Amino acid sequence: MSLLLSPFDLGPITFRNRLWVAPMCQYSAVEGVPNDWHHVHLAQFASGGAGLVIAEATAVLPEGRISPDDTGLWNDAQQSAWAPIAASIRARGAVPGIQLAHAGRKSSTWAPFADERGSVPADRGGWQTVAPSAVAFDGLAAPVALDLAGIDAVVAAFGEAAARAVAAGFEVLEIHAAHGYLLHQFLSPLSNLRGDQYGGPLHNRARLLLRVMDAVAAAAPHATLFVRFSGTDWAEGGWDEAQTATVAGWAAERGARFFDISSGGLVAHQQITVGPGYQVPVAAQVRRLTGLPVSAVGEITDGAQAERILQAGEADAVMAGREWLRDPHFALRAATELGETDAAPWPPQYLRARPRPAHTPQAAR
Template sequence: MSSLFTPLAIRGNEMRNRLWVSPMCQYSAVDGVPNDWHHVHLAQFAAGGAGLVVAEATAVSPEGRISPEDVGLWNDAQLEAWRPVVAAIRARGAVAGVQLGHAGRKASTTSPLTGGRGTVAPADGGWQTVAPSAVAYDRFAEPVALDAEGIEKVVRDFAEAARRAVAAGFEVLELHAAHGYLLHQFLSPLTNLRDDAYGGSFENRVRLLVRVTEAVRAAAPDAAVFVRFSATDAAEGGWDVADTVAAARLVADAGADLIDVSSGGLVPHQRITTGPGYQVEYAATVRRETGLLVSAVGMIDDPALAENVVADGRADAVMSGREWLRDPHFGLRAAAALGADVPWPAQYTRAAR
């Protein structure tokens, strides 16, 4: 019996297995609207055996995009464009998820597909970025600190995007509070220098994330809500694993169902040593300390490693990214390697024998 290929139900949404597709930006949209590329890109993973396919970081507002080429869910044209993509995922047996995010001070940047790395000026199709404090990331443009009205807009934008996501058919909504984007920027004392109700103490710095989680839960009562954290900033004086454990409890009370545990991305001077499964122990700590459902990420590209992470109780599921890009049928290959009896698409059954 394979632990990795046992189902997992969350709020009535049953994932057929625990090998999932991480959200991966494609930088291929126009005006936030997904297109044929996104359709084929995401549907192939469902055909390849994934239990859950999570669409890339999807902006809750135009100014929340990482780049001008990011997808969004801030208007109904985007909602309608997502419908057939979601239907294709579900028709192939996987649960469809989307990661809702706001890039904050790391927004309005050049797409890596163009080979650049920097801020896109307003004259070139970019925009003024926002953040908890007017502190720039690396060589990016300085953001404007959000005022009270701006913070309220962020909460509303996440809720409205959640409503649109559910209307498009998404069953899992992940809130992106990791990798140095806006919600993470509020969490960390390295980027949050505020002296109001959203800065200073841990309770204040986590306030926006808790409010967003509550708003998304209210907007999408039947959806499974995940929160992705960077468990550590990997920089002196930054957010750490103990903070993540404490925040995980708070977002669970606010309506989150699962904690997706990653790391880093906040500051350029982070120090992280990578390797197969290098972030798994962060997930294991959150699971052990809180009793919450967690997913683990980080170079989990070997079926045996993925199986062990779940079988050993270090995480309830694993998410992989690059391995699915290398092999969109990673799920079927992993099942065969682990001797798991799973249904194959009828068109591919000759390869199952």
């Protein structure tokens, strides 16, 4: 069997394969509560053969939402709404996961398919944003620097959201420290200009993430913890693979079992050359430097490409996003592309559609 379709053991969890669904924001919630759209959106990927389905960046505080339309996990109504979604993913054979997030200075923005761009004004549902330092992301409103009490509140909120996530039935909790959101803002010297114990040297810039790790591990001791990193800022003087590897090691000491390696998102002047598998070398470098398990993501669009990444030792699993949107049965198709149709987890209801060799007769139904 190919590596892509082979099971992957990670602590108490065995994933049925290594082709996973990355978190993808849908900007379709009301007051942070997921709805039927989120349920169908996520459950279809489990039917399509995914080994792990991670729900979108879910805010731990109202002011941590990217937009007013983001999902959350700061109250009981949100937890209750997530529960049947997690159950549907599990019932279809995939592991349910959720990404816990705070957008920091990139919060309070319009959804990408809204008619307007930039920051949402307060009189239209927006709010004051926060960050490690009072430095705005280009084109967005200026944040205020978090004080120590504000930092403590963020740490506590991550722990509380983790407890709610587990109560809702999620087995994988991914801490979002990538894409220019709050934890990434603290990690990178391009956005963290603080002079206190949360700024300056790497161990100070990593302090908030590590405190969040401790809070989440304490609140959800039986969950499997992931961290998503941007492996590089793609900008001079910024966050890079070596710093990622160092902090990943520290996070592993605090309970993280797996690292989801993406890149970029912190600054508008980043210089990225996008193409098939363009972020795979970043994940591979972190894997080489740490010896820790990682996933790769970014323009991975077919089974053969995903298999080559695993066979080359560049990653332990493959995340995909847009390809799952184009084809919610990506894993079933990838198995066919690899000549292993029978190894794919076809739902019984769909077996009549499973490709067969041309010479195999099929009875009419």
